[in-house]
Amino acid sequence: ARQTQRKLMGDKGATSAAGAGAGTNKMLVLCYAGLFTFWAASFKVLIPVPVNVIAQTFFIIYIGCCHSLPSLNRRLEQMRGGEVTEEKEGEAALTAKEAAWFPIYGSAMLFSLYVAFKFFDKDTVNLLLSVYFSLIGVFTLAGLFDKGFISSLMGTGPSSKRYGYETDLPVLGPVGGKFTASEWISVLPAAAVAGAYFKTKHWMLNNLLGIAFSVSGIESISLGSYKVGAILLCGLFFYDIFWVFGTEVMVSVAKGVDGPIKLLFPRTFTSIVDGEEVKGEFSMLGLGDIVIPGIFIAMILRFDAMRAVSQTAQKLNVHTTFPIPTFAPTMLFYSLGLGTTLWVMFQFQAAQPALLYLVPACLSSSLGAAVIGGYTKELFAYSEEDEEEEEKKKAGEGKSD
Numbered sequence: 001a002r003q004t005q006r007k008l009m010g011d012k013g014a015t016s017a018a019g020a021g022a023g024t025n026k027m028l029v030l031c032y033a034g035l036f037t038f039w040a041a042s043f044k045v046l047i048p049v050p051v052n053v054i055a056q057t058f059f060i061i062y063i064g065c066c067h068s069l070p071s072l073n074r075r076l077e078q079m080r081g082g083e084v085t086e087e088k089e090g091e092a093a094l095t096a097k098e099a100a101w102f103p104i105y106g107s108a109m110l111f112s113l114y115v116a117f118k119f120f121d122k123d124t125v126n127l128l129l130s131v132y133f134s135l136i137g138v139f140t141l142a143g144l145f146d147k148g149f150i151s152s153l154m155g156t157g158p159s160s161k162r163y164g165y166e167t168d169l170p171v172l173g174p175v176g177g178k179f180t181a182s183e184w185i186s187v188l189p190a191a192a193v194a195g196a197y198f199k200t201k202h203w204m205l206n207n208l209l210g211i212a213f214s215v216s217g218i219e220s221i222s223l224g225s226y227k228v229g230a231i232l233l234c235g236l237f238f239y240d241i242f243w244v245f246g247t248e249v250m251v252s253v254a255k256g257v258d259g260p261i262k263l264l265f266p267r268t269f270t271s272i273v274d275g276e277e278v279k280g281e282f283s284m285l286g287l288g289d290i291v292i293p294g295i296f297i298a299m300i301l302r303f304d305a306m307r308a309v310s311q312t313a314q315k316l317n318v319h320t321t322f323p324i325p326t327f328a329p330t331m332l333f334y335s336l337g338l339g340t341t342l343w344v345m346f347q348f349q350a351a352q353p354a355l356l357y358l359v360p361a362c363l364s365s366s367l368g369a370a371v372i373g374g375y376t377k378e379l380f381a382y383s384e385e386d387e388e389e390e391e392k393k394k395a396g397e398g399k400s401d
Contacts, residue, residue, distance in 0.1 A: 025319040028066050032148050035059035035211065042266060043204055049283045050342045052265045054335050057290050060211055061331070064218025065298040067147060069316040071222065072302045075384055076310060093224030093385045099232035103239035114249045117256045126258045133209060133259045134198040140212040141190035146183050147318075156182040201258055203282065209260035214287050218294035225383045226303070226366075229296045233359045236292055240353035251351050254286060262286045283345075289354040293334055293362050300366050301327040303382050307375070325373050329365045337361030 038056050041047060094102075116125050162178035197205035223229040243250040254262055264282040271278050301324065308322035337357040345352045370379040 025066060025321060028063065028318060031059040031062045035063065036148075039204070039207060039211070042207075046266060046269065049265050049267060050339060053263075053283070053285055053342060054338055056211075056263065057285070057338060058331070058335055060214045060290055061218060061294045061297055061334070064215045064294055065301045065327070066318045067215065067219040068222075068298040068302060069305055069318060069320060071220075072305060072384065073315050076306070076316070093222040094228055094232065095224060096228050096231055099223070099228045100235060102232055103235040106236070106239060107243070110243060110249060110253060113253045113257065117253065122256065126256075129257060129259045130198055130201070134194045137194040137197065137209045137212065137260070138187065138190045140216045141193055141209065142183065142186040144212040144215055145189055146180075146186040150186045151180070151182040154182040154185070156180045197260075203264045203266075206260045207263050210263045210287055213260060214290045214294065217287075217291040218298050221291075221295045222384050223295055223299045224385055226299070226379050229299055230363060233292070233296060233355075233363060236288075237355050237359040240355035244351055244353040250353075254284060260287075263290075285354070289338075289358065292355065293358045296362055297327065297330050297334060299384070300330050302384065303327075303379065306382065307378065326366055326369045326379070329369045330362055333361040333365035334358060 035056060038047065038052060038059070042052060162180055163184065164178035193205060193208060196202070197209060223232065240250075262284045264284055267281040267283055270280040304324045304327050305316055305320065305322055309316065309320070314320070337360070338354065340361075341352050341354045341357045344357075366379070367376070370376045
């Protein structure tokens with residue numbers, strides 16, 4: 001596997017590395033600024049829904065993709081043949097079998113929520129979900145705030161001193177944790193936002209939690225390889241079509257869940273007409289339509305990074321710059337696919353399965369870029385699995401034979 005990946009980088013990888021740098025990723029800074037601006041402006045300004053949706057999803061995915069880059073450092077050290085100093089992340093790469101089963105698991109969860117709203121008290125179900133989302137939201141928001149601005153203000157980073165307590169307990173395993181000063185400080189505004197959301201359910205706070213969940217998901221989930229990503233996207237392509245066009249389940253759950261499983265974009269604001277309050281109207285986009293394509297696009301960015309820096313001693317971080325011949329068109333076509341979804345939705349005044357348009361856009365653009373660039377074999381040979389995991393998998397296959 002190591003020889004295969006070294007070979008697939010070729011001379012082009014060495015040439016690309018010459019253009020790689022570790023200054024400030026100005027695009028990342030602009031995306032953070034743009035995301036906050038659109039989020040805040042939406043409270044007072046009726047931004048056209050297509051512009052608002054496409055801009056915010058672009059910013060979210062780009063931010064999540066950049067923050068996923070350091071996860072590749074351990075694999076890079078293995079490929080370079082040196083001592084592996086990077087700690088192994090908690091999440092393993094998704095396997096082809098897991099990707100194939102993902103739509104089944106998703107369907108079971110979706111239908112369970114539908115049944116819960118159908119046969120149990122809606123307010124009670126939403127209360128339980130709100131407690132869950134608020135608690136999880138504290139940690140995801142803290143991560144977003146820390147990476148977004150608090151760590152920069154405090155001058156901390158991954159190598160900064162950490163504070164806390166951690167130990168191994170029988171049965172339970174690792175307990176506790178150590179965090180930088182900025183990570184601890186970030187918990188304070190995160191807890192305030194999560195608490196305010198739990199009390200008010202305001203759509204702005206819903207969106208802030210949804211943004212944090214999306215960035216965290218894109219950053220932390222690894223697809224393992226291009227083939228696994230294609231299997232996942234194709235499976236969810238049919239999943240989305242069935243549950244949106246074939247049944248009322250998807251739309252019913254999306255409207256029924258009063259929680260940050262979707263982003264809300266105002267079409268009209270709440271107003272007073274003839275002495276009566278008229279509630280504002282919103283368009284919605286499920287987080288799955290951001291995170292699922294997002295983790296695929298993040299893998300594409302890491303593929304471009306692997307080609308660029310694999311033959312250097314450089315470590316990846318969010319500010320590492322390198323050529324992005326596959327990532328750029330994939331991001332562009334994602335936005336075009338999302339724009340097509342919105343156009344069809346407004347044209348027919350009906351909910352649309354966004355993955356119907358996003359999956360072909362992401363797969364065709366990434367594969368097309370590889371074909372045009374002449375590195376299709378490299379794309380299909382790309383793997384993010386640890387060599388240890390690959391050896392275990394081969395050993396398991398050998399035993400089964």
